[in-house]
Amino acid sequence: MNKLAVLQAKNIAKTFGNVVALDGADLELFPGEVLAVIGDNGAGKSTLIKCLSGAETPDSGSIEIEGREVTLKRPQDGREVGIETVYQTLAVAPALDIASNLYLGREIRKKGPAGLIFRVLDSAGMKKKAKEHISALGIGTIQNISQAVETLSGGQRQAVAVARAAAFGQKVIIMDEPTAALGVRESNQVLKLIESERERGMPVILISHNMPQVFEVADRIQVMRLGKRVAVITPKTHDMREAVAIMTGAMKVDTKDQTLKPVR
Amino acid sequence: MSELNTQDAATEFMGRATKAQRIQALLHRYPWLSSALVLLIAIITFSFFNENFLTPGNLSLILQQVAIVGAIAAGQTLIILTAGIDLSCGAIAIFVSMVMAKTFGGAWDNPDDGLPVFWAFVLGLLVGTLAGAFNGYLVTRFKLPPFIVTLGTLNVFIAFTLIYASGRSISTNELPDFFLELGTYIDIGEFSITYGVLVMLLIYIILAFALRFTGWGRHVYAVGDDPNAARLAGIEVNRVLMSVYMVAGFVFAIAAWIIIGRVTVASPNTGPDLNLDTITAVVIGGTSLFGGRGAIFGSLIGAVIVGVFRNGLTLAGVDLYYQILAVGLLIIFAVTVDQWIRKARA
Numbered sequence: 341m342n343k344l345a346v347l348q349a350k351n352i353a354k355t356f357g358n359v360v361a362l363d364g365a366d367l368e369l370f371p372g373e374v375l376a377v378i379g380d381n382g383a384g385k386s387t388l389i390k391c392l393s394g395a396e397t398p399d400s401g402s403i404e405i406e407g408r409e410v411t412l413k414r415p416q417d418g419r420e421v422g423i424e425t426v427y428q429t430l431a432v433a434p435a436l437d438i439a440s441n442l443y444l445g446r447e448i449r450k451k452g453p454a455g456l457i458f459r460v461l462d463s464a465g466m467k468k469k470a471k472e473h474i475s476a477l478g479i480g481t482i483q484n485i486s487q488a489v490e491t492l493s494g495g496q497r498q499a500v501a502v503a504r505a506a507a508f509g510q511k512v513i514i515m516d517e518p519t520a521a522l523g524v525r526e527s528n529q530v531l532k533l534i535e536s537e538r539e540r541g542m543p544v545i546l547i548s549h550n551m552p553q554v555f556e557v558a559d560r561i562q563v564m565r566l567g568k569r570v571a572v573i574t575p576k577t578h579d580m581r582e583a584v585a586i587m588t589g590a591m592k593v594d595t596k597d598q599t600l601k602p603v604r
Numbered sequence: 605m606s607e608l609n610t611q612d613a614a615t616e617f618m619g620r621a622t623k624a625q626r627i628q629a630l631l632h633r634y635p636w637l638s639s640a641l642v643l644l645i646a647i648i649t650f651s652f653f654n655e656n657f658l659t660p661g662n663l664s665l666i667l668q669q670v671a672i673v674g675a676i677a678a679g680q681t682l683i684i685l686t687a688g689i690d691l692s693c694g695a696i697a698i699f700v701s702m703v704m705a706k707t708f709g710g711a712w713d714n715p716d717d718g719l720p721v722f723w724a725f726v727l728g729l730l731v732g733t734l735a736g737a738f739n740g741y742l743v744t745r746f747k748l749p750p751f752i753v754t755l756g757t758l759n760v761f762i763a764f765t766l767i768y769a770s771g772r773s774i775s776t777n778e779l780p781d782f783f784l785e786l787g788t789y790i791d792i793g794e795f796s797i798t799y800g801v802l803v804m805l806l807i808y809i810i811l812a813f814a815l816r817f818t819g820w821g822r823h824v825y826a827v828g829d830d831p832n833a834a835r836l837a838g839i840e841v842n843r844v845l846m847s848v849y850m851v852a853g854f855v856f857a858i859a860a861w862i863i864i865g866r867v868t869v870a871s872p873n874t875g876p877d878l879n880l881d882t883i884t885a886v887v888i889g890g891t892s893l894f895g896g897r898g899a900i901f902g903s904l905i906g907a908v909i910v911g912v913f914r915n916g917l918t919l920a921g922v923d924l925y926y927q928i929l930a931v932g933l934l935i936i937f938a939v940t941v942d943q944w945i946r947k948a949r950a
Contacts, residue, residue: 395836415835415836415837425836429832429833431832431836431837432830432833433896434829434896435825435896436829441837444822445823445837447819447822458817459818461819
């Protein structure tokens with residue numbers, strides 16, 4: 341049971357002007373697990389995962405990938421070390437088509453002089469692979485890969501963002517409120533997707549407000565409060581009511597009752 | 605099974621889409637289509653009013669008249685695609701034309717110690733690119749709105765031009781042949797166009813290629829569409845913006861060459877309205893002022909539309925004031941269509 345954490349954040353602090361968003365937050369993600377991060381508004385969940393993805397740079401603290409310390413200054417840095425993120429805003433370019441969005445920021449150039457000298461993109465190749473990635477998700481109903489993303493429904497857009505993360509995630513996939521904009525059926529598809537990522541051994545960090553979903557899919561649940569991690573519980577050791585109590589500060593959990601070690 | 609039903613419902617819905625919705629979707633996909641249609645209708649209409657309109661000579665004339673605005677509009681399009689705007693484009697072009705003409709050895713104040721033609725030309729291109737870089741630096745480093753930045757630099761570059769030129773033009777006989785080259789005509793069948801027109805077309809072909817087929821092109825669109833999303837997707841937004849302003853500055857410098865060729869003098873007082881004329885061309889060409897959508901060839905069509913309207917209305921004997929009115933209405937029409945297209949969903 342002494343597995344090494346894939347991703348470990350220690351004592352992360354981040355302030356925005358006078359606002360303390362993170363006040364020494366920790367996080368450990370173990371191989372093949374789904375770690376949910378919950379907390380009230382302003383508890384620092386989003387800032388924490390932004391620090392892990394490279395969208396924000398922490399003021400202090402350290403981040404390690406498989407035991408090696410990394411410095412994430414830009415979203416590209418997170419990608420390079422194998423962390424893919426589905427942001428709450430999705431981070432897709434609405435006017436571009438699905439394939440272009442999937443490969444945005446990591447376009448593939450054509451082989452040979454066309455690509456090397458004239459930097460021509462391999463659009464056909466990217467389209468073909470994009471189609472494979474989208475259909476691999478099982479979130480069908482996208483008929484045309486050259487459709488502009490803005491012509492898609494909320495759920496389909498989400499699918500594009502999730503497909504991008506699933507296609508390129510090497511070590512960790514982070515999802516920030518992936519079901520917030522979705523209907524029941526689409527939410528279930530995303531949850532299924534999270535489970536299938538876990539099955540293929542990809543650890544997932546899930547940020548969500550939706551307690552039933554969190555308790556359905558998570559192996560461990562990290563509770564944030566006032567910029568700190570206040571407890572790590574599991575759906576087996578605690579119930580939803582207790583989770584909410586911990587979130588609001590009405591209940592404290594002793595370290596010995598927490599689940600700081602991997603459960604899988 | 606439910607998957608299938610949804611698909612059926614979707615196809616059925618598409619089948620039931622009204623004609624207006626289909627047109628909207630089509631325009632959404634090809635934003636330059638409406639301007640191409642306007643151009644076609646304008647050409648057909650004007651050909652009824654005056655039999656001279658559709659002659660090769662007249663059409664050639666329109667292209668020659670459009671070359672300057674068309675070339676600058678190409679650079680303007682890049683900037684507008686990033687949700688920016690450049691009010692200083694014309695001022696940069698005029699400044700560059702003065703730099704090229706005055707650093708050359710033939711000019712009135714330095715007949716003996718000026719630069720050779722080639723280096724005067726290169727220096728001009730460099731000045732244009734640097735002027736663009738200056739705009740880009742202010743936009744990216746200080747996060748100032750492009751409108752304000754270029755409103756400031758518009759005046760700065762006009763002032764530079766006037767100070768540098770001491771208010772004097774450089775006349776044709778002081779200019780080397782190379783600078784006047786783009787004003788010379790070549791005959792293609794019955795058409796007679798200038799090299800300036802060809803250079804303008806070349807600018808469009810190169811930029812269209814870059815926008816369509818390179819990663820840089822996609823990044824330009826993505827940055828204009830939603831800069832924050834582009835950043836999170838791993839695009840260096842500031843670097844893309846900087847490159848756009850620099851490429852645009854370079855294009856304005858090439859346009860300076862076309863200007864000298866067309867007006868055959870380098871004058872600090874040429875084309876005060878070039879900035880608004882190019883914005884007009886870009887907007888009529890279907891590129892959105894909100895960034896992220898449009899096609900560069902649309903701007904060429906837009907510039908030609910304005911040229912066709914001016915020319916056609918003149919031939920039809922319409923007063924100049926009404927020509928201005930027509931262009932004004934065209935702009936409003938184009939922006940309205942853009943707003944309507946942007947509402948298209950599926």
